[in-house]
Amino acid sequence: MLATLQDVIAYLGQTVGLVGDAFGKFSSPTVLAYVFGGTLLGITIGVMPGLTATMGVALLTTLTYRLEAEAALLVLVCLYVGAIYGGSRTAILLNIPGTPANAATTLDGYPLARMGRAGPAMGTATTGSFLGTLIGMVFLATIAPKLADYALEFQTHEFLWLAIFGVLISGQLTAMDDPLKGWIAGFLGLAIAMIGQEGLYMTDRFTFGFTEMQGGIGLIPAMVGAFGFSEVIAVMYNRRAEIVRASVRLLDVVPDPREVLRYWRTIGRSGVIGTLIGVIPGVGEDIGAWVSYAAARRASREKEKFGKGSVEGLMAAETGNSAAAPGALIPVITLGIPGSAPAAVLLAAMVLHGVRPGPMIMIEFPSFVYEVVVMMLLAAFAILVLGIALTPLLLKVLAIPRERLMPIVFVLCVIGSYAIQQRMFDVWVMVVFGIVGFVLREMKYPMAPLVLGIVLGDIFDKSFRRSWVIHDGDFTFYLNRPISLVLMLLCAATLIMSIGPCRRYLGPKVEGAVQGTIGVVTGLVRAHLVLVALLFAALAALVGLPVRGLEAGGAGFARGVRLAASAYAGILRDAATAFGRGLAGLVIAPLADLARFARRPGPPSADRGEQA
Structure with a gap:
């Protein structure tokens, strides 16, 4: 027991040392400009209802193409964290979640605002977001390296079932009332990933004679269309103007340290739950917030206040969704499988800048995990500073009609899609995916499984074909490896748990x-x-x-x-x-x-x- 405790202490000390070494790469004034610029842009995107973190990361990925890898990823990570936090502003003031991750925030944030406590509510949200990001960052620093070492044991069989499990669990948890819609979206993403030349024999599939499609569908243009251009179409279609003017005193937004001492159990529980939810492929920050909120309500002594203006409920929701952001990067870095839709775009950005996430990450880029930890730490302090100092200014953004912003978003979609490879074909890909994304959203199909399916399609295709060729079509070999068998059982359990919702929908x-x-x-x-x-x-x-x-x-x-x-x-x-x-x-x-x-x-x- 003593030896085990000493090993843990030694490992934690080594981790702190490696994080300190990585911190040295981010100590220049230019880095601070990137941190505060990216976080400010993320908070602004989060404040605007309808502009999601995924869309912001996708658009900015194309604009940071010329930056160095560390600088580009730093800006994107800060934007990611800032957007998740920024959505709490509209959730509290307008009862409109700025991003899907802030939906649970409206349950208690808006009632608090109606009581005249909008400023303290935003201070509580700032505290929860800051501490949630820190908790997730600790898990990222300690779990990711060990998980990467364990992932070295994975072979084609494990990656095959891991891809299937990711699509199934994402479809179930993002569309709880109708898992079938989530699965349809996920397997549609897998089918889209099959377009182009297959990996073993370079045979063309579904190219229809277009040479531009031999390399497959570009992930960045597809994501820009699905999350950016689809929002432009939605605003044009719905024509609903949401203009609100609100005012809050700066001193009211300053977090109260006594809340941390009073709700430390809720903060710790929500941080752990949010991080673990974020690790699950394709689930995302919104599920982390809802599960954390439900757990806090069950454990609270003041259950009757939840939904009517509970500070504890608001703290749980914001801590949970912010902790899920670092958690979603754990499978990205170690397995190459995104934990959320914004993490999927970050995965594409990493590949674009020459970083190949996966089991070999600790061998090829041993310091990369700790660099991402430092990025998260800087982003957490940035939202703490900007969330307090710029709240009055950010509230003025709410007065800008969305229909005036959409032309700018459309121009960025076109420029971003074209900039990577300078091909008009990618612009048309963006347009097509924008239309598809709009139709799917109007039909209540979740978008996260679609994104995850496109990302996991290459892993699924290559793993299936290689394992099939190696074992000459012998399916029983999957039962001989413990990891593969466990993943198969998880897939079966996911299907069994979805029988009830599927029966209600399909009955x-x-x-x-x-x-x-x-x-x-x-x-x-x-x-x-x-x-x-x-x-x-x-x-x-x-x-x-x-x-x-x-x-x-x-x-x-x-x-x-x-x-x-x-x-x-x-x-x-x-x-x-x-x-x-x-x-x-x-x-x-x-x-x-x-x-x-x-x-x-x-x-x-x-x-x-x-x-x-």
């Missing part, structure tokens, strides 16, 4: 399809029986000709034909009706969401309002 559709199919089969059987009866009637009429005479036999034959034909026509009509029902259940029902979206009338133009 009426499946029931109608089954009944229609049974009707088709029954109708066809009855029709064939009537056909047999018709043949027997004709035979009886022919047999009756010499017995009863030509006239009687002809009349009997005609009567039998009329009766049989009438019955046969009725059965065919019933069979056709049943077949139509079955077709509707099996084919048309999955497209019902798209049909409802197409039939939905355009929204009426709304007058702009103001809220004091």
Whole structure:
């Protein structure tokens, strides 16, 4: 026991030393400009409802292409952390989450603002975001190196099932009421990743004769379109102006240290939960906030205040979503699998700047993990300073109509998509993914599984083909490796846990399809029986000709034909009706969401309002 404790202390001391060494690379005045500039831009993006952290990171990735790797990633990390924090401002003042990660913040932040405590509520959010980022940073510094060493044991079989598990768990947790929609989005992303030349034999797939598609779909243009241009289309389609003017005194925003002492258990619990949620592939900061909020409510002595203006609930939500940001980078760095949608874009930015995340990271770039830890630390202090000092100025951003910002966003989308490879093809990719992203969002399909599917598609494809070739199609080999077996069981458990929500969503559709199919089969059987009866009637009429005479036999034959034909026509009509029902259940029902979206009338133009 003593030896184990000594090993832990030695490891922590070594980690602190390595973080200190990495800190030396970020001690110049230029670095401070990057830190505060990136964080300020992130907070501004978070303050604007509809502008997400993912969109901001995707757009800025293209604009930081010419910077050195450390400087570019520093700006992107600071923007990421700043955007998650900035969304709390509108969540508290307007009951509108600036980013999806701040949805849980509205439950108690807005009631506090209505009580006249908007300033202290924003101070609580600042404290929670700062401490949550620090907690996640500690996990990033201590867990990521060990996880990278463990990931060296992974082979193609483990990466295959890890990719499948990432898509399944992301689809389930981001669309809890309807996991099927999350899975559809995730596997659509996997299918998109299959476009281009495959990795083993360089065979073209789904290129349709376009040479530009042989290298696959560019991740950055796709992400810019899915999260940037889709928002432009959404604003054009909805035409809802949300303009609010609010005022808060600067001194009211200063965090109260007594809250840390009072809610230290909630802060620690929410920080750990948020970090662990962030590690799960594709789940994201919003789930971290909701789970942390639910855990705080269960453990609180003041449950009745939650949802009515609880400082503890606000602290839990903001600590959870901020801790999930460093947590989402743990699988990015060690496995090459993003923990959230913004982390997926950061993964693409790392590859763009020559850093290859994955199990070899501690061998090829041993100091990179600790450099990211320092980036997170600098971003945490930046949101603490800027969140207090610039709150009155940032609140004025709320008065800018979104429709005036969207042309700027569109121009940045076009420039960013074109700048990386100077190809108009990437601009068209951005436009197509913008339309697809808009349609999916309007149909309530989550975007995080789509992003994760595109990122994991290459890992899934290469791992599956290599393992299949190595073992000559022997599927039983997957059962011989413990890690692979554990991942398979996790995939099975994810599917089993989703049976209930899937039954609630698909129950009426499946029931109608089954009944229609049974009707088709029954109708066809009855029709064939009537056909047999018709043949027997004709035979009886022919047999009756010499017995009863030509006239009687002809009349009997005609009567039998009329009766049989009438019955046969009725059965065919019933069979056709049943077949139509079955077709509707099996084919048309999955497209019902798209049909409802197409039939939905355009929204009426709304007058702009103001809220004091």
